[in-house]
Amino acid sequence: MSRFMKARIAAVGQISTTVRRLTLVPAESGQSFTPFSPGSHIVLGIPGEGRTCRNAYSLISAPDDSSQYCIAVRRQPLSRGGSEAIHSRIKVGDVLEMSAPANLFLPQWQARHHLMLAGGIGITPFLSYLPELERRGASWELHLRSQDLDAVRFPEAAAHVASGGITQYRLERPNLAALLSRQPAGTHVYICGPQGMIDAVHAAAAALHWSSARVHHEVFAAPAPGMPFTAVARNSGVEVAVEADESLLEALERSGVETTSLCRGGVCGQCRVELLDGEAEHRDAFLNDQERASQRCIMPCVSRARSASLVLDL
């Protein structure tokens, strides 16, 4: 991952027994973060035992506030280390690596009405929607289903719970068919929550003949990493360990192997190399299906290995 900056934990708050709210500020005083668009997330590097864990978190603070970013983190029962560390070790004053905000879940500004459906911690991307929807005078409603999370505990949401903009469900589920069928034409629906909820809303919308272009769900960018593996540049006689959070191309460059590249995003075709041995996990948009299946070439700027090592004609 590129474009890292350093962020300092300025405050830690407890939203529920399992959810913490962190306030991040620029590590150096006098700096500010970039403003961001509603629905943006950052990737936070959380130092753990032996390795840094990189997790994506939605920004929940107001998008035009560049003095600080806020996130909310749920303690995951099967934590890979990230959420566990945030709940047990991270404290005010700690400095962490953070990516620039990226957005894969943007409000559709042409919608007549915005219907947001959140499951538990899935409320987070919508918290940054609210100030901008309000600022633009857009029409919206938010439904939160959670057994233990109360939107009132989020300073970003409290006023909207009181005014009725946010409807909450504890053990019962919202009646999706009823909810969707009373929406005005031109409504867009956004879902962030467990896969079952996403599927249920898509199914309910399809049953009512909603165009799929009006149904959106959050997909976090799997922040590029994958399994570490070994790359062998046969002609140069170089063997290099590709770390989980660097690309094959970066690893080759690091070890001084001559490569060409242009877009570094899997579209231009410049970095293509012959694969002599090993199995590639193709992540590019350049190769066609036949080329992928043949396992005879790979685009090292984005693609990785499925096998323990890859032997390249370099």
Added chain:
Amino acid sequence: MQFAPRDDQAFHGQFTFKNSAHAIKRFPFPFPEDEYRYSVNIEPHALPGKSGSITEHMLDIDEHYLSETAERARVLDSDPKRCLVMPHMQPAAWDFLEFVMTYYARDYPESFSFERQGDDCHWRNHLLGLEQSFRMGDDTTLPMAPLDYIGRQVQGDIALLDQRDGDLFMDAGMITCPADWSLAFDAGMSFSQWHGPVPLAHEMGIFERALKYLCAIQVGGPVHRLNWTMTIHPRMDSSPETFSEWGSDRATITPDNAGRDVHLRVELQTLVRMPRSHALFFGIRTYLINLDDLCTNPVWQSRLLKVLHTLPPELIEYKGLTRYLPSVLEWLERREAGVGASQAEKQSA
């Protein structure tokens, strides 16, 4: 300062536009190899770029700044529809204004300054002699709409693309120097719609790939590419709306006047994600050079000749070169032969 802007150049009428030796030297020659190949030649716009080059800064300004902004004002006065902002793009227009002011002031501090206290802003453009206090995001505090205001101070065309449903839509922009396309016509179109006419590219799946990549551009990760065509006379505004003024120029080219009248037209296209609105800014900075000036560089001369010889017919047609390409080739061949001869003379001497 790297450049000395001059305001005495016209892109119409007598066509007094001229490149200085410095401008010729930094001209973005677009052909990396002898054969022309269609490709997705997008790369990260890593800043700062090479010192003095057109990609040194986020936004490039050169000696033609005053002439080009004057030309832009002239075109806008005669056709205000060249600037267009759909209502949902208002926030993107403000985003863009803030972006331009920030980078112009940072990269060209002798020419621009931008001070800011919260939303209270003060902007100075020394080159155009403008000074303005305003509140960020408040339309009533500017003399005109935000894109209109800042667009008139920007060198290069501007499109602001809205992203939805995995596609990009041309929903705002200020386009006064297009190479034969029109904002009014393309407005509201999706990426694949406005690229509809490009031959070959569709079959090669280039657009599908490029679109995916462009949609994934994030804040802090701008990219750029070069595009090229040819234009008769240094005419910035070769839009379909003014075709009647320039269409017939193509018939005037002979092997004798090609060096003076035929211009290589190179666009530095920059794509930058706007932070607040998530709109994608598509900047088109146009560089013009006539063949006489271009061929003061012998490497460029022989490569241009080779590239033009290998152009597929569909592209010759698409780029509008059909009529005068033979004259250009003859002019180049004569010149190559001349250069070759003088080199041979030198060697035998």
